[in-house]
Amino acid sequence: MTDSDKGQPLVEIRDLRIEGRSDEDWNPIIKGVDLTLHKGEVLGLIGESGAGKSTLGLAAMGFARDGVRISGGSVMFDGIDLLAASAETKRKLVGKRIAYVAQSAAASFNPAHKLIDQHAEAPINHGTATKAEAEQDGMELYRRLRLPNPDEIGFRYPHQVSGGQLQRAMTAMAMSCRPDLIIFDEPTTALDVTTQIEVLAAIRDVVEQFGTAAIYITHDLAVVAQMADRIKVLLRGEEVEENETREMLSNPKEEYTRSLWAVRSFERPEKPPVPTDATPVVSVQNVTAAYGKVQVLHDVSFDIHAGRTVAVVGESGSGKSTTARVITGLLPPKAGQVELDGQILPPDYRKRSKEQLRQVQMIYQMADTALNPRKTIGEIIGRPVQFYMGLTGRKKRDRVADLLDQIELPAETYLDRLPSELSGGQKQRIGIARALAAEPKFIICDEVTSALDQLVAEGILRLLARLQDELNLAYMFITHDLATVKAIADEVVVMKDGEVMEQGSKAQMFTPPHHPYTDLLLSSVPEMDPDWLTNLLAERGRDNIGDAASDKID
Amino acid sequence: MTALLYILAALVILLALGWLARFVGQKATGNKPLFRDMPLAVAFGYVLGAAIVIAGIWYYFQPVTTEQGTPDAGVTFFHWAVHGFILAAIAAFLFRLLGRHVGTAGSKKLFRHMPLTAAFGILVIILYAFTAIFAGVLAPYGQEEVFAQVNALPGGDASVGGNPDHPLGTDQIGRDLMSRLIYGAQNTVGIAFATTLIAFLLGGSLGFLAATIQGWLDQVLSRVVDVLMAIPSLIFALLLMTIASAWAGSQQWLLTVYMVVIIAVIDSTRVFRLARAVGMNIVVMDYIEAAKLRGEGLGYLIFREILPNATAPLLAEFGLRFCFVFLTIAALSFLGVGIQPPLADWGTMVRDLAQFINFAAFSPLTAALPIMAAGAIALLTVAVNFVVDWMLQKSSGLKE
Numbered sequence: 001m002t003d004s005d006k007g008q009p010l011v012e013i014r015d016l017r018i019e020g021r022s023d024e025d026w027n028p029i030i031k032g033v034d035l036t037l038h039k040g041e042v043l044g045l046i047g048e049s050g051a052g053k054s055t056l057g058l059a060a061m062g063f064a065r066d067g068v069r070i071s072g073g074s075v076m077f078d079g080i081d082l083l084a085a086s087a088e089t090k091r092k093l094v095g096k097r098i099a100y101v102a103q104s105a106a107a108s109f110n111p112a113h114k115l116i117d118q119h120a121e122a123p124i125n126h127g128t129a130t131k132a133e134a135e136q137d138g139m140e141l142y143r144r145l146r147l148p149n150p151d152e153i154g155f156r157y158p159h160q161v162s163g164g165q166l167q168r169a170m171t172a173m174a175m176s177c178r179p180d181l182i183i184f185d186e187p188t189t190a191l192d193v194t195t196q197i198e199v200l201a202a203i204r205d206v207v208e209q210f211g212t213a214a215i216y217i218t219h220d221l222a223v224v225a226q227m228a229d230r231i232k233v234l235l236r237g238e239e240v241e242e243n244e245t246r247e248m249l250s251n252p253k254e255e256y257t258r259s260l261w262a263v264r265s266f267e268r269p270e271k272p273p274v275p276t277d278a279t280p281v282v283s284v285q286n287v288t289a290a291y292g293k294v295q296v297l298h299d300v301s302f303d304i305h306a307g308r309t310v311a312v313v314g315e316s317g318s319g320k321s322t323t324a325r326v327i328t329g330l331l332p333p334k335a336g337q338v339e340l341d342g343q344i345l346p347p348d349y350r351k352r353s354k355e356q357l358r359q360v361q362m363i364y365q366m367a368d369t370a371l372n373p374r375k376t377i378g379e380i381i382g383r384p385v386q387f388y389m390g391l392t393g394r395k396k397r398d399r400v401a402d403l404l405d406q407i408e409l410p411a412e413t414y415l416d417r418l419p420s421e422l423s424g425g426q427k428q429r430i431g432i433a434r435a436l437a438a439e440p441k442f443i444i445c446d447e448v449t450s451a452l453d454q455l456v457a458e459g460i461l462r463l464l465a466r467l468q469d470e471l472n473l474a475y476m477f478i479t480h481d482l483a484t485v486k487a488i489a490d491e492v493v494v495m496k497d498g499e500v501m502e503q504g505s506k507a508q509m510f511t512p513p514h515h516p517y518t519d520l521l522l523s524s525v526p527e528m529d530p531d532w533l534t535n536l537l538a539e540r541g542r543d544n545i546g547d548a549a550s551d552k553i554d
Numbered sequence: 555m556t557a558l559l560y561i562l563a564a565l566v567i568l569l570a571l572g573w574l575a576r577f578v579g580q581k582a583t584g585n586k587p588l589f590r591d592m593p594l595a596v597a598f599g600y601v602l603g604a605a606i607v608i609a610g611i612w613y614y615f616q617p618v619t620t621e622q623g624t625p626d627a628g629v630t631f632f633h634w635a636v637h638g639f640i641l642a643a644i645a646a647f648l649f650r651l652l653g654r655h656v657g658t659a660g661s662k663k664l665f666r667h668m669p670l671t672a673a674f675g676i677l678v679i680i681l682y683a684f685t686a687i688f689a690g691v692l693a694p695y696g697q698e699e700v701f702a703q704v705n706a707l708p709g710g711d712a713s714v715g716g717n718p719d720h721p722l723g724t725d726q727i728g729r730d731l732m733s734r735l736i737y738g739a740q741n742t743v744g745i746a747f748a749t750t751l752i753a754f755l756l757g758g759s760l761g762f763l764a765a766t767i768q769g770w771l772d773q774v775l776s777r778v779v780d781v782l783m784a785i786p787s788l789i790f791a792l793l794l795m796t797i798a799s800a801w802a803g804s805q806q807w808l809l810t811v812y813m814v815v816i817i818a819v820i821d822s823t824r825v826f827r828l829a830r831a832v833g834m835n836i837v838v839m840d841y842i843e844a845a846k847l848r849g850e851g852l853g854y855l856i857f858r859e860i861l862p863n864a865t866a867p868l869l870a871e872f873g874l875r876f877c878f879v880f881l882t883i884a885a886l887s888f889l890g891v892g893i894q895p896p897l898a899d900w901g902t903m904v905r906d907l908a909q910f911i912n913f914a915a916f917s918p919l920t921a922a923l924p925i926m927a928a929g930a931i932a933l934l935t936v937a938v939n940f941v942v943d944w945m946l947q948k949s950s951g952l953k954e
Contacts, residue, residue, distance in 0.1 A: 024666075087591035328847055349847055357849045370840040374862035384848060434844070 008079070010180055010213050011037040011060055016073035018055055018064065018237075029055050029068065031237040039180065040211040044228030044245070046218060046260075048453040049424070051234040053217045057183045060215055061098050062090055078180065095122040099174035103186040105166040109158040116154030119173045128177055141172040144209070145202040163316075164195035168202050175206060182207070183215045188223060192315040192480055193524040200226055200526075201537060219453060221260060222526035225249055226533040233257050245530050259455065261528075266458050266487045268465055270507065274305045279342045281306050281442050281474040282327060282360075287336035289326050296322050297333070297498045304442065307468060309475040311489035311506075313482065313521065319498035320478045324444045327476070328360060340442070358388045361435035365447035367427035371419040377404075377430055378415040384437040403433045407463060425456035432463065442474045449484055461487050482525045486510065494518050568605060572597035610636075630918040646674035668944065675940030682739055682934055689740040694730065697737035697898040701728040707919045708926065714919065723923060725906060731923070734898035735930060741893055742900050743934070746880035749814045750821070753879065754872060757822030761829025762856045762864075765837050776830070779823045787820050788885060795891040806894040813892060817882055821875055828871050832864045866949035873942035877935045884931050903927035 018030040030052045037043050037060075045053045055068065062082030064070050075082040077093065085093075099122075102108040110118060119141075120134035129137065135154070142150035145168045158166060167187055174182050184203065188196040204227060207214050216227045224231055224245075231248045233240040233256070241254050252258045280303035289297040297319050304310045312320045325331040327338050329349030338345045340359055346352050364370035371380055381400045385391050391399055401411035407429040419427055428448060435443050445464065449457035465488060467473060477488060485492060485506070492509040494501040494517065502515040514522065523540075526532060576597040579589035613629070614636055620626045650673035653665030665673070685692060695701075706717040706724040708731070716723065722732040764772040782790075798812035836842065837860065845859050886892030887901030895902060907924035914921035 024663075086585075086587070330843070330847070349849075352849075354849050357847060360847075362844065362847065364840040364844070366840065370844060372841045372859055372863065387848060387850070438848070 009036045010039050010041075010078055011035065011215075012074075012076040013056075013060065014074050014076075016056070016059055016075065017071045018052070018059060018068060019071045020055075020068045026069070026071075029237050030059070032073070033234070033237070033239050035060070035232065037181070037213050037215065039213055041230070042207060042214045042216055042228045044216045044218065044224035044231040045234060046221060046224050046231060047234035047240075048219065048455065050236070052237040053219075053234055054185050056234070057185055057215055057217050058100075060181070060183060061094055061100065063094075092126070095179075096126040096128065096177045097180050099177070099179040099182045101167075101170050101174050101182060101184045101187050104190055105170040105187075106158065106163060106190075108170065109166065111158050114155055114157055115161070115169050115173075119154060119169070119176055122173070122176050126177055134176065138172060138176065141175055141206075142169070144206060145169075145172050146198070147172075162195075164191050164199055167191065167199050171199075171203055171206065175210065175212070178210060179212060181213045181215070183217070185217045186219070189218065189220070193482070193526075194315060194520060196223075197524045197526070197533070197536075200533060203227070204533070220526070221454075222528050222532075225528055225530045226526060233260070249528055249530065266461060268488060268490075270505075271308070271490055273505075274308065278305055280304055280339075281341060282476070283339040283342075284323065284327065285337050285339065287323070287326050287333045287338065289322060289331055289333040291322075291331075295334075295498070297326065299336070300495075300498070300500055301336075302493050302500065302503055304474045304476055306441065306474050307472045308490045309468065309477050309488055310491045310493060311477045311479060311485040312493045312495060313479060313485055314495035314501075315480060315521075317497075318495040320480075320495055321446060322498070323495075324362070324446055324476065324478060327444065328362060354388065358438045359441045360444070361438050361440040361442070362444045362446065363428075363431045363435050363448050366451055367424060367431050368419070370431050371427060371434075373419055376416050376418060377422075380419075380430060381433050381437050384434060388438050399437075403437055406436060406467065407433045423456075424452055425459060428452060428456075428460055429463065432460075432467070436467065436471075440473070442476070444476045444478070446478045447480070448477075450479065450481060457484070458487075464488065482522060494521070568601050569594075569598050572599075572601040575601055624916060625918060627915050627918045627921075631914075642674055643670065646670050646677055649673050649677045671940040672944035675937040675944070678933060678937035679941065682743055682937075685736055686739040686743045689736045693733040693736040695733040697729070697734050698896040699729060699733070701730065704728040707917075708922050709919060716919075722926060725903070725923070731903075731926065734903060735900070735926060737898040738900045738903060738927065738930065741897050742880065742883060742887075742931075745810065745814060745893065746876060746883050749818045749883070750872060750876045750879045752814065752818035753821040753875065754825055754868070756818060757825025758829045758868065759856070760822075761826040762833045762860055763852075764826070764830050765833025766852065766855055766860070772830075775826070779826050782820065782823045783827075788882065791816055791820055791882060791886060792889065792891065795886060799891060809891075809894055810897075813883070813886065817879055817886075821879055821882075825871065825875060828867065829864065832867050833860055836860050836863050866945070870942050870946045870949070873938045873945070877938050881931070881935065900927040900931050904931075 013033065013035040015032045015034060016030055017028065017032055019026040020029045021027075033052075033056060035043070035056070045056060047053050055065070058065065059070060059075060060077075062075055062077070062085065070083060073083075077098065080089065080093070082090065082093075109115070116135050116138050119138040120129075120131055123129035123134040123137070124131055138154050139150050142153055147153050147165055147168055153161060153165070153169075161169065171182075171184075171187070187203065188199050191199060200223065206212075214227075216224060218224050228245050230242060231245050232242040233248075233254070235256055240256050241248075241252070243253075248257070249261075252261055282304045284300055284302050287297055287300045288295065300319070300323055302310060312323065314320050322331065326333050329345065329347065329352055332347035337347070340356060345356060349357065378397075378400055381403055382396055385396050385399045385403075389399070400415070404411040404414060409426065409429060414422070414426075419430065422430065431448075448464075449460050452460065461484065464475065468475060475488075477484075479485060489506050491503065491505055493503040494509070494515065496517050501517045502509070509518065510522075512519075523536065529535075573594060576589055576592055576594070579586075579592075583589055613632060616626070616629050618626060618629050618633070647670060650665055650668060650670065653668070653673070654662055656662075657665075701720070701724055703717050703720070703724055704726055705715075706720050707715040708721070708723040710716045710718045710721045712718065720730050720732065722730075722735065724730055725734070760775055764775045794816045795809075795813060798816065799809055802809040802812060842855065842859055845855055850859075883892055884899075884901030884904070887899045888905045890902075890905070892901055893899040904924050904927045907927070910920050910923045911925075912921075
């Protein structure tokens, strides 16, 4: 298709400039971006966090968040200038002709109303349908999005359906007035891979069936490759390049785009097998644990040896983090035990000695909540140094400087900063330094890279690998991202519903034959190939992907 | 009935005027977004506000004395209020200007973003604190000194019943009101401050303890607090004060100590609830878990990890709680069981001079006697609320 036979573009953004307020100044967020979108076309917007993807997506609706202002340029939607349009005109467009799907459906639905009532709100307010018609249409859309029990699911409350279902219900809600444009803001980022694939397939079907134009915002290249006709890459508010999806994937022009494409190249060399008589640093033995009466772990056993990384993979709710809580002593198990260096650890952390506590450290997923926002970096890292090693004054300062040096942050600049003055990657490095300060043998890494951009995440993985080689640390690496597993793991434990499905060395895990569940997990990870989803659906059929398939395995 | 109809008709006319004003605005500015996107309700609000301001100006320029030669009390009081308001606004503005140019970089920045109300609040609080601390130096006479002239009117004008020696007048037994107001700052504000401090020490530490330990301790403490909160606080305080006054016997200072303890305990229940709720939100954070797993003790957890993150809501609550305590003490004193004479106290002063309010219609100056003490109470309460509002808005991160 050439530009001439597509006709008038649906969305035309020219030289858009957006500023955000921080303290007393207005800082540019978007620095003059152009965007053209035709009817029925899907545009992928990718970039790191802070690149201005979401801000640009919202600006395509003529909307700016609080503390953000559109300072220049124009946004035309189907011949209407959205920046000059009256509130009345915009009210008539938004929800009816332009719709928005947010990242977290769980946070965006009103928990006090049933799904179908929220679905029907837009058509009723815009006068396009009566309540009965809107509800009927909602059920039809639920059916097309392959939600289970489409006639009945709408009458549930948001907390009564799963995350992936909620995300699909939200897509259905966006479709309720058959809009010309839908903006998807990271709709699958918060979902497991097996759930993500279902949502992706559903969104793609619906967008194709109704000929809706879409802007698909994500930081995951493999996802955008499945969804978009064209891809636009953003970096710090500026466009890096834009091209057709296939062209972009096979032949990126800019250096930055190439670095994004190459990010998953890190992989550690395989280590020699552990001698059979070696004592594992941590040994989880037949652990069964429960929250109250609900049993969440069933007979879980695995060993972690010095200098090795064991990756524990599985969907959310599979018991990965619960296993970590049992090892740290936060959740005493109902049966079974945890050994450290061949010695049984007391089940409750309050009964463990200072020395035992020191040996087991933890790095958290959300660095924001893992660092006390009111303490300086020096205090955060200095506390375990003082607490365990008894160092004070000059010696403590030197040790903290050493630790900052190990995590590749210059001590003099960062010592007196607060966590809020650091970037996400830097915060995660501080979390690592705090764990190292205790000089442990064993560190639990709980989804440490999943909240980070890919480039930053790779830096963290390389840092962890280097520290392991230098200090002979043992890691338990909790993750749902198989690319991370490939990069860093020596051994893999696959968990589902609180049970270990399969365990073995990394090489074993990534070569067939697999356990059916491992196979499902592996096949659900999107690949950079734009035909991957199409091929997978053709090969397996709609009913053998995602939750539907996962439920069949038991 | 007709008055109601008049008001209704006036509102309808204002609504029409609002529509008209918006229409004219749209035409005159060439459909600027401000007028174009203005809902009718907002336009009505603007017109109503303008009408009230115009009515106020008209009323301000009415003659102060009626045709019969007596002073018109309504106009006089309105004059006082307007003058006070303008004076307060100017003082706040100047204070904020001062703050923007004097001090450290941090304090200058603070003042640059400060609304006028907050500047006013801070100024008033500083003045009250200054008065309370230096009461002995500032007051012209002692708080218990009795003079010959009783019921001297404020203003110091001998021709209308004042006395130049007592610029704010004297009370029924001839004590200088200005000195008593100044000493009242020390007594009332000082005792209220001490009471609030005790309430926070008690309620805050127990609340954090309940949030950190949870389990049965939390249950026991929370249920005890529930029971205490179920009884209306003023009536409960009155009841306990009656018992306490029997215990205290002739020792008046002991009664004041009992009052501080009673009000502190009653108010600590509210602080407990807040501290527990705030603490619960902080305790679930990963950095608390990290500290627990490090093997830190309870004291470190509460004072080094939780408290620094709870200061903003607690400080705001401290301001509000101070107002409530202060008003409770004034109310108890007004009812005769609070701060005991001869100590000067604003609540007691209002009670003692209360009957003069009956003269408001004939002699505004006479009515001013109880109003001064009541105004001192109201002013501090308003000032503290202004500051608390500003602090809450700052900590909630709202920009616009």
